[in-house]
Amino acid sequence: MPENDDLRYPIGQFTFGHSYTFDQSKEHIAAIAIMPHNLTELVGKWGDNRLDTPYRPGGWTVRQLVHHIADSHMNAYVRTKLALTEEVPTVKPYEEGEWAMLPDYELSVAxxxxxxxxxxxxxxxxxxxxxxxxxxxxxxHPASKKEFSLAEAVSNYAWHGEHHYQHAYQLALRNHWI
Incomplete structure (x- = not known):
């Protein structure tokens, strides 16, 4: 079995503080565009047994991951629009671990x-x-006390989608589901 850090960060951790070229940003946008399709293809027909399996010991279930991605990316979408319509807006952080405990995280992933x-x-x-x-x-972002460019945010969310996709994909490989 892989080490816990390999299970937690299957594609490595995101590194903040980089700048990105326009072409790199376009690649990140393309990754964001395809992620929902890839995730749906992977987990869309899984039953409760698979969806309720944690991707690593002590980690969220696949069901929680899917709901988390939706919540996270909704926040990212709003942050994008705020950055485009206001001068360096302060965005609202949220307690993702607490959100994962709310009743909607028990719903179907559909x-x-x-x-x-x-x-x-x-x-x-x-x-x-x-x-x-x-x-x-x-x-x-007041939690980190840092400003983020949209280029960096786009890179981060492209990473974020793939990061969680790989959680589910690697779990499926380990359990011979695919």
Whole structure:
């Protein structure tokens, strides 16, 4: 069995503080665009037994991961729009671990997969229209006390989607589900 850090960060941790070229941002936007399809193909037909399996010891279940991705990416979409319409807005952090304990995280993954598909369609429509200059617009995150450019945020959320996709994919491989 892989080490716990390999299970926790199957594609490595995201490194903040980098700058990105316009072409790199376009690649990140393409990754955001395809992620809901890939996730739905992987887990969309899984039964409760698989969905309620933690991706690692002490980790969230696949069901919780899917609902978390939807919540996280909804926040990212709103942050994107705030950064495009306000001067360095302060965004609202949220307690993702606490959100994962709320009753909607026990629902079928279908609503969150639909949300992701539709949300990403809208988000990518906005992101695809951005100029290189607009990708440098920023927001302030009070939990980290840092400003983030949209280019860095886009890179982070491309990583975030793949990070959680790999949690489910690697679990499926280990359990011979695929």
């Amino acid at each position: 609503p969150s997969l639909v949300i992701l598909s539709n949300l990403h369609q809208r988000w990518v429509a906005v992101l695809d229209s951005l100029t290189e200059q607009q990708l440098q617009r920023r927001y302030f």
